[in-house]
Amino acid sequence: xxxxxxxxxxxxxxxxxxxxxxxxxxxxxxxxxxxxxxxxxxxxxxxxxxxxxxxxxxxxxxxxxxxxxxxxxxxxxxxxxxxxxxxxxxxxxxxxxxxxxxxxxxxxxxxxxxxxxxxxxxxxxxxxxxxxxxxxxxxxxxxxxxxxxxxxxxxxxxxxxxxxxxxxxxxxxxxxxxxxxxxxxxxxxxxxxxxxxxxxxxxxxxxxxxxxxxxxxxxxxxxxxxxxxxxxxxxxxxxxxxxxxxxxxxxxxxxxxxxxxxxxxxxxxxxxxxxxxxxxxxxxxxxxxxxxxxxxx
Amino acid sequence: xxxxxxxxxxxxxxxxxxxxxxxxxxxxxxxxxxxxxxxxxxxxxxxxxxxxxxxxxxxxxxxxxxxxxxxxxxxxxxxxxxxxxxxxxxxxxxxxxxxxxxxxxxxxxxxxxxxxxxxxxxxxxxxxxxxxxxxxxxxxxxxxxxxxxxxxxxxxxxxxxxxxxxxxxxxxxxxxxxxxxxxxxxxxxxxxxxxxxxxxxxxxxxxxxxxxxxxxxxxxxxxxxxxxxxxxxxxxxxxxxxxxxxxxxxxxxxxxxxxxxxxxxxxxxxxxxxxxxxxxxxxxxxxxxxxxxxxxxxxxxxxxxxxxxxxxxxxxxxxxxxxxxxxxxxxxxxxxxxxxxxxxxxxxxxxxxxxxxxxxxxxxxxxxxxxxxxxxxxxxxxxxxxxxxxxxxxxxxxxxxxxxxxxxxxxxxxxxxxxxxxxxxxxxxxxxxxxxxxxxxxxxxxxxxxxxxxxxxxxxxxxxxxxxxxxxxxxxxxxxxxxxxxxxxxxxxxxxxxxxxxxxxxxxxxxxxxx
Numbered sequence: 001x002x003x004x005x006x007x008x009x010x011x012x013x014x015x016x017x018x019x020x021x022x023x024x025x026x027x028x029x030x031x032x033x034x035x036x037x038x039x040x041x042x043x044x045x046x047x048x049x050x051x052x053x054x055x056x057x058x059x060x061x062x063x064x065x066x067x068x069x070x071x072x073x074x075x076x077x078x079x080x081x082x083x084x085x086x087x088x089x090x091x092x093x094x095x096x097x098x099x100x101x102x103x104x105x106x107x108x109x110x111x112x113x114x115x116x117x118x119x120x121x122x123x124x125x126x127x128x129x130x131x132x133x134x135x136x137x138x139x140x141x142x143x144x145x146x147x148x149x150x151x152x153x154x155x156x157x158x159x160x161x162x163x164x165x166x167x168x169x170x171x172x173x174x175x176x177x178x179x180x181x182x183x184x185x186x187x188x189x190x191x192x193x194x195x196x197x198x199x200x201x202x203x204x205x206x207x208x209x210x211x212x213x214x215x216x217x218x219x220x221x222x223x224x225x226x227x228x229x230x231x232x233x234x235x236x237x238x239x240x241x242x243x244x245x246x247x248x249x250x251x252x253x254x255x256x257x258x259x260x261x262x263x264x265x266x267x268x269x270x271x272x273x274x275x276x277x278x279x280x281x282x283x284x285x286x287x288x289x290x291x292x293x294x295x296x297x
Numbered sequence: 298x299x300x301x302x303x304x305x306x307x308x309x310x311x312x313x314x315x316x317x318x319x320x321x322x323x324x325x326x327x328x329x330x331x332x333x334x335x336x337x338x339x340x341x342x343x344x345x346x347x348x349x350x351x352x353x354x355x356x357x358x359x360x361x362x363x364x365x366x367x368x369x370x371x372x373x374x375x376x377x378x379x380x381x382x383x384x385x386x387x388x389x390x391x392x393x394x395x396x397x398x399x400x401x402x403x404x405x406x407x408x409x410x411x412x413x414x415x416x417x418x419x420x421x422x423x424x425x426x427x428x429x430x431x432x433x434x435x436x437x438x439x440x441x442x443x444x445x446x447x448x449x450x451x452x453x454x455x456x457x458x459x460x461x462x463x464x465x466x467x468x469x470x471x472x473x474x475x476x477x478x479x480x481x482x483x484x485x486x487x488x489x490x491x492x493x494x495x496x497x498x499x500x501x502x503x504x505x506x507x508x509x510x511x512x513x514x515x516x517x518x519x520x521x522x523x524x525x526x527x528x529x530x531x532x533x534x535x536x537x538x539x540x541x542x543x544x545x546x547x548x549x550x551x552x553x554x555x556x557x558x559x560x561x562x563x564x565x566x567x568x569x570x571x572x573x574x575x576x577x578x579x580x581x582x583x584x585x586x587x588x589x590x591x592x593x594x595x596x597x598x599x600x601x602x603x604x605x606x607x608x609x610x611x612x613x614x615x616x617x618x619x620x621x622x623x624x625x626x627x628x629x630x631x632x633x634x635x636x637x638x639x640x641x642x643x644x645x646x647x648x649x650x651x652x653x654x655x656x657x658x659x660x661x662x663x664x665x666x667x668x669x670x671x672x673x674x675x676x677x678x679x680x681x682x683x684x685x686x687x688x689x690x691x692x693x694x695x696x697x698x699x700x701x702x703x704x705x706x707x708x709x710x711x712x713x714x715x716x717x718x719x720x721x722x723x724x725x726x727x728x729x730x731x732x733x734x735x736x737x738x739x740x741x742x743x744x745x746x747x748x749x750x751x752x753x754x755x756x757x758x759x760x761x762x763x764x765x766x767x768x769x770x771x772x773x774x775x776x777x778x779x780x781x782x783x784x785x786x787x788x789x790x791x792x793x794x795x796x797x798x799x800x801x802x803x804x805x806x807x808x809x810x811x812x
């Protein structure tokens with residue numbers, strides 16, 4: 001019983017401590033941060049619009065900030081196969097970040113397939129370089145133990161690069177995931193981790209929730225332009241991909257994920273990591289309680 | 298020949314050597330990095346190698362590109378061993394180390410003829426063995442040796458040293474760090490591999506390689522004079538070549554011409570066309586411009602040549618027979634079971650051992666570092682043939698590089714579509730260690746990574762008693778053997794830290810169904 005109270009307090013404390021840390025975009029996760037869902041033909045335009053609707057990039061980025069944009073570059077797959085974030089969505093985010101006064105934009109992900117292959121084939125490296133963002137590969141000598149202060153996930157190696165930046169923008173792609181059910185923004189944070197990440201597949205829901213709880217970031221832009229409906233997260237077959245032509249943006253990581261889960265066609269209550277996050281009072285799991293603004297352009 | 302022309306010719310030779318070293322490493326390094334569609338003709342040096350032409354003729358089907366090997370062979374009839382002196386990149390490295398070692402005044406080692414003879418005997422051994430099943434030419438062929446050593450030792454070794462030097466420099470807080478940091482960031486993006494490449498036997502292959510280079514300090518161009526079977530082929534042809542280094546009347550018998558002669562001979566005494574690589578050091582060393590370069594028809598009568606000795610030739614042939622037979626009578630030749638898998642496109646094992654020249658081009662081409670030089674997995678004659686070691690790397694689904702760089706089609710060239718269907722083995726789950734069976738909790742990392750679109754690894758939700766005795770729902774993993782292509786990414790990513798709970802074995806490998 002003692003440990004349980006300790007952990008409970010720990011979670012409560014950590015959320016309060018997070019306020020003082022640079023990585024706490026949401027002052028109180030339960031305050032109604034809006035979720036914007038924009039549908040349209042151009043992935044670039046809908047991304048721009050979605051960010052504009054939540055108040056613009058200027059609300060998140062201060063002049064001179066070093067901004068980390070974390071897409072999902074996990075796999076050696078093309079845009080059409082919808083396993084990695086759409087470079088056009090990324091283009092909008094990077095441009096907006098620079099326009100808002102970012103000193104530097106860094107793109108980096110700890111990939112599952114060979115990093116060089118993923119960076120190239122996804123089209124992300126070329127796009128980011130064209131826009132003047134720094135494309136960085138994970139360097140295992142830059143791993144540091146980071147405390148996520150969770151019950152399941154406490155200390156785990158994280159690439160220093162993610163901790164050293166001023167702002168963290170999470171740009172995942174929405175897709176099916178065999179063991180997690182779905183992978184969206186919270187699961188995308190596995191990419192900041194090093195070490196034997198496979199071990200975190202035990203009690204995965206809890207781990208994902210605690211990971212996002214300990215590292216919520218400042219902005220989430222979910223790419224749901226093409227979504228992988230089956231055989232994720234790696235996919236590969238074009239018949240498993242569906243066009244949804246949507247982008248979801250929010251400063252609240254869990255609410256972005258709940259909204260994306262509904263868009264995918266899944267009951268958020270059936271997604272383990274959302275359940276776990278809800279149990280940890282990270283946010284609402286009931287879509288009707290989340291202020292979602294949907295528009296089509 | 299006057300001293301200015303001599304100097305120019307010698308310079309030209311050095312430039313030529315540098316060019317071919319550059320070309321060699323350019324092609325080699327390109328084979329790993331370039332997009333598959335833009336793979337350069339990495340096999341260039343293999344296609345002009347008469348020994349590999351021989352291998353290809355023996356193992357068939359004949360590849361026309363190997364006709365290129367006739368060009369240096371015919372040119373040798375005219376120019377002698379120009380290939381060794383002007384083209385061969387390993388020869389150039391040996392020359393370079395010889396030059397490095399010759400800086401200080403050294404005691405002259407009298408040339409020892411038996412050592413020059415050894416390479417011809419080795420060639421006989423290897424050729425005789427290759428007539429039977431044992432194909433061992435690649436162990437000593439200079440181009441295969443250099444490719445293999447570069448792939449498995451030199452390039453990854455240099456990468457390691459550069460990475461560490463730059464890294465520690467970049468961490469410096471002072472001015473050193475300011476200079477090195479951008480250099481480090483740049484090289485991490487372009488030159489260095491993101492993850493250090495590792496190889497089975499990297500140390501063994503590297504020690505052989507550096508050992509051979511160091512032997513140049515003991516004797517000039519040690520490998521070329523003593524061991525090189527390709528040099529032996531060219532030496533044999535060069536005996537009848539037209540290019541010569543005759544002396545004119547200026548010669549005073551001073552012997553300076555042998556000062557830097559690669560085989561410790563000289564045009565002045567015991568000029569051996571079979572050993573002369575036309576490095577033209579003698580031209581430059583001659584103080585009296587007494588050496589000419591001229592085409593002459595071979596003189597009739599007895600030519601100065603190495604005496605091979607009938608006994609030695611017979612003994613070598615006998616050794617060749619032993620080398621052919623002994624590896625063929627190990628138990629591994631009879632047993633069905635095999636504890637290794639081959640890269641995609643590999644032909645039937647028996648044919649594979651005949652076709653593979655152990656060059657290691659595939660080691661370098663493999664982007665994920667999965668292809669490794671075998672130790673004893675594939676038997677004695679299988680040493681340094683490529684095997685796939687999934688714990689070190691997986692076979693990338695979207696890649697056919699190894700099948701494209703293989704010069705002899707031991708790995709058949711496959712299209713991407715063919716390769717995605719090519720079954721190199723089958724994954725097997727070890728239920729006594731897999732978390733989803735043994736411990737009763739979810740994992741599914743292997744399922745997640747399985748690249749087959751329909752998923753060859755799946756899970757079914759069952760209720761089991763976990764290790765605490767609680768009834769729990771667990772997603773238990775299973776393999777669909779018909780869909781599995783054996784890429785090994787499951788074995789590669791299995792989070793168990795003692796031994797992977799899912800391993801790829803040779804079961805149902807497709808290549809064995811062909812014959």
